[in-house]
Amino acid sequence: MSTLAINGGKPVRDTYLAYGRQSIDDNDIQAVVDVLKGDFLTTGPKVAEFENNIAAYVGAKHAVAVSNGTAALHMACFAAGIKNGDEVIVAPLTFAASANCVLYCGGTPVFADIDERTYNLDPNKIEDKITDGTRAIIPVDFTGQSVDMDKIRAIADKHKLTIIEDGAHALGSEYKEKKVGNIAELTEFSFHPVKPITTGEGGIVITNDDRLYERMLLFRTHGITRDEKLMTHSEGPWYYEQLDLGYNYRITDIQCALGSSQMQKLDKFIARRRQIVKAYNEAFKGIDEVITPFEPDYSNSGWHIYVIRLKLDKLKVSRKEVFEALRAENIGVNVHYLPVYLHPYYKKLGYQEGLCPNAESVYQSIITLPLFPGMEKQDVDDVVAAVKKVIEYYKI
Ligand SMILES: *Cc1c(COP(=O)(O)O)cnc(C)c1O
Secondary structure, three states: OOOOHHHOOOOOOOOOEOOOOOOOOHHHHHHHHHHHOOOOOOOOHHHHHHHHHHHHHHOOOEEEEEOOHHHHHHHHHHHOOOOOOOEEEEOOOOOOHHHHHHHHOOOEEEEOOEOOOOOOEOHHHOHHHOOOOEEEEEOEOHHHOOOOHHHHHHHHHHHOOEEEEEOOOOOOOEEOOEEOOOOOOEEEEEOOOOOOOOOOOOEEEEEOOHHHHHHHHHHHEOOEEOOOOOOOOOOOOOOOEEOOOOOEOOOOHHHHHHHHHHHOOHHHHHHHHHHHHHHHHHHHOOOOOEEOOOOOOOEEOOOOOEEEEEOHHHEOOOHHHHHHHHHHOOEOOEOOOOOHHHOHHHHHOOOOOOOOHHHHHHHHHEEEEOOOOOOOHHHHHHHHHHHHHHHHHHEO
16 A cells, blocks of 8 residues: 555655636637727626627526626525515525625525435425525535426425526536526526636626516616616716616626637536546446445536545544545645535524534535546546545545
């Protein structure tokens, strides 16, 4: 057995492999340079072009692009009418933004537990959490795996709730052969550099509903409009009115030019991600101590991240030691995520440990392995070798 790097042995690789990374080519660079030489830096023709590209890709009617995915979630909650005192059901195993957007609107996030196999919101755990004050559900397509949407839809319809899908991981993913983004009333995507495509920072909300679309356009830019159909009156060509309290959440033409250029490669990026996932699944099949991602029939994931779960009862150590040993081998592992309500801010609000037992126990045993389209075969082989080396050493 070779000595672990953490115990002074030679690491599997000499250089650090990050868990995620953008893929930028010369066409992307040229698209940005072209905008810099043109007339518009912020809102110009590239914003609408990018919105049209994304809406067409997912097959939906409207898209509103904003400065980041968190702003997009805030905008979606505003459009859905979330306000003081409203309750919103939220998945716990996610990035804090999935729940923060409810707080921004004065609402209360109500966490419902996840399914232990899919790590997504368990439809059977939702109804217990619904009260007269519940207005919406925010399911998260964790890792890119789509949520069990027909079941969530049935619950939402029965209780007249809006579904705001946090698809930050899931641009290009499918539910029953339909693209995520064309299913929920509102779907958010993020364009942070580790996400399926990037604009540096950026986010978008997709909807088929004209009224929700209008509300989002207002929200993105201070609640201000120049549309005479919406204004109380007009005092002349200079005149505009603020109709609601919005924000400056605008995205720039520079970012959207990059986004449209990236969109041309999304399917290629996803194909490469799927290839790597297949290689990982094959390589880890024989390792009894590791649970590879479960893929439900209804979901065709674009694989934003690859999360393995350790069978801790078959290991001499906890997740922490395995994690540190992999980092010492120069593999940029990560953990997604501490259940949102266990953050100190949420604990101060009164949320307590034990609220979602599945999310908490999954959190204790998961590790995210590197996965991004630019990974070479050698990178994939290194990750596999490191996992095998570390597990072999720590298994009972
Ligand atoms: C990345 C992410 C967001 C927010 O995206 P930003 O663009 O970073 O603001 C929201 N939800 C989830 C699950 C994410 O992973």
